[in-house]
Amino acid sequence: MAKGRDVQTGALRTVRGARSFALTLAWVLGLCVVAPTGQAQPARSPPGVILEAPSGPALDHRGLRAQDLFRRYARDIEIDRRGEAVVRGEVLAVGASAEALRKARAAGFRVKRIDKLPEIDLELTVLGAPLGMPVDDAVDRMRALDPIGQYDVNPVYLESGVVVAEQAAGATAARTPARTASARARTSPTKIGMIDGGVDVRHRSLARSKIDQRSFVRGGVMVTPHGTAVASLLAGLQEPFRGAAPGATLYVADAFGESPTGGSAAILVRALAWLALCGAPVINISLVGPANTPLALAVQAMVRRGYVLVSPIGNDGPASRAYYPAAYPGVVAVAPVDRRKRRLVESSRSNHVDFTAPGADMAAAAPLGGFLSVRGSSFASPLVAGSLAKSMTVPDPAARARALDLLGRQAEDLGAPGIDPIFGRGLVAFNLRTEPVAVDTSGRR
Template identity: 45%
Template sequence: MMSKIGKYGLGAMLLAAAAPLSAQLIGGTGGLLGPVGGAVDRTLGAVTGPVTGPITGSPSASGADAPVVSLDHVAPSLGTAVSSASSLLELRRLRIDSFIRSNRDTLDRDPDGAPVRRSALVLIDPQAADLDQLASAGFRTVRDEQADGLGIHMVTMTPPKGMNVRDAAKRVAKIAPGVQFDFDHIYEPAGGALDPVAGKLAAAVPFRPGTRIAMIDGGMASHPSLSRASIEQRGFAGPAQPTGHGTAVGSLLVGSDGVFRGAAQGANLFVGDVYGGNAAAGSATVIVRALAWAVSKRPSVINISLVGPANAVLKRAIDAVRARGIAVVAAVGNDGPAAPPQYPAAYPGVIAVTAVDGGDRALREAGRAAHLDFAAPGADLAAALPGKGYTVVRGTSFASPLVAARLAAVGNVGALMGEAVPGKGKVGNGIICKSCRIAPRSVGIK
């Protein structure tokens, strides 16, 4: 039978403005979903009050005022009302509904409302007899692939014409009760805009011996802090496209530009872009392909600042990555404590990371975790903007790479525990990389 049709969560996705290049990460009511209008805007007003104010200039290292980047979907300037569990949960529901409606040609929902690829079910290591039975019932194979390096055989099937994906799942379970399968769920960044930006991808200099880190995310744009970094990018949903989220996360890993220093400066970074500039493309099967590629690069750690529901295909891939001695570090999301635990952070063995502000306080909007391992700076923090300049970021997306960087440096969780310092609120075993916080003022942001 299918591994589960249980309670799914969809982790935090920034309600960030659909912004021009210089403001790609500015908080507002769009972002990965695009502009959120109508009833959603009205509800946002009722729940949170005004969203982040107008953009007054390009955040930069030259002293310009920088609006706060809401890399969860809650700008700090909104006050405390929106960080109540009920309002965050309502925003999450509205965001997901808007996302599916905006991509109705390619997305549907699972029985619990989480976004999935329309008319797609993914079978894991199916037997030929199962495939034959399903074909006789009108199911059609649209992709048959091996995730090289992970030992996973994935077959994506589409149901008979007129059958939705939920009814198709019931039908598959009846026809082939022994086969493991799941929906092809969509995963979101745990904060940050995924809209593709104009300009070039971050270019690589020759790789060198030393630390290897991979990240599964959107693509990274060129930036002065990345000009000497060893970066290789590969697209798995079309050609890799630079994004604000990927650029910010990557800069916190390997950036180097004056006082701006990534926590893994000098490491070799491998970036698997699972969106290709399309927010609706980051599905479980695409992430599995990116993980298989990442494993081939022999990193010690893979950072995943993405969130979504439990998924049998993704779990198999995560287990296979860990079985190869590669650590997985993931953000817990930003939909608040009432939202379901988010994956892959909630899987056993994955190092789950939350965020703290400049006062070492756990963020109110941080998601509830099935387990919580560490916290790291994820607010009152600067990161790179695509092209040039810096801006203020907020969200568990940006704490996760700091923990990944330190784990790559020290080699094991035991040594990482020895670095943890106390914090306020739910911070797991403590705060990692507290000194890695790049104060906005240090890069000219007032």
């Protein structure tokens, strides 16, 4: 397995040009960018910022970002009937028979890829639609050709908020070689999986962790601010900053790289199969998107085997739709709170909430050293995942139930007595919220 530890020097660039879009969005909404405390603001380029922008009840961040992806990558992305960004012309098929594929080819479809994934009892086929056929029509066509088959679009899942990373003019992206061994000893038996962007494995807060990274897109692992922040909240330690499970081994599935179609459902399914091979009993997925048949089946398979999947509910406001994978049965859905233990006003509606955790007014690791301020449900989720992982050693349904029960008994009951739709089983890991002013935000290692 890939063990990414060696990061080249140089600054970061944001995957899919998120910087320009996020800054435009902030300007339009009049938002305040959360900047590192105590760091000077150069005239040409402010310091790196992770921003999960507050949104009103009617603001649809995913919709805006989907449209932005489509405008910039129309050759790769199209918008489906739901208004979601999906991979252009791709139809996903689960367990398609040889006869179904014969009919598909006769109708002008081509088989782009077949993944046999015994770890999750799933065979995933990616079909290319006939040239010029809208993807929804292509799905309808395949369902008509094979009524008993399972077909769907290939939507793109996005980080649960907007990520911004500044860099010096002309700097190149920092890459993590896909197969570089760690020289640092692991000091914790805890194992955690994550599906996200790549992680800066040289950050001092992760010095005690062993990190195995694998890219699921072409070009190798790409370090991102979002992935690095999430990893530090899972396993980081650099006093006074502490993640939920300091020193844990992390298995990082980089679902994005530099590809405009990174984060697709097909990639997430393959990443889950790899993490099942790794055996990490708890997996954090700080991404949100629409319901999808292949992803739902992969999630069900993981839950049946006793894996704990943890995911945020999103940041599109209480009037938003429910987002996945958090809304799938069996997934631990996490909502964010601020320093006053109030649900963030921008947190999305969800079919269910299991736990709440800090998601604002706090620090997380930044690529190339130091810390940044973070906000949003993306950063509440790893605090819950890390807390659960400390009481699980292997994936097992009984161990899963015990871990959830234990964390529920440790949680602070907020809102209505008992389990409620706003705070779930209660607030956890509030003591792990590190004030940005308490850590170095200068960018030094």
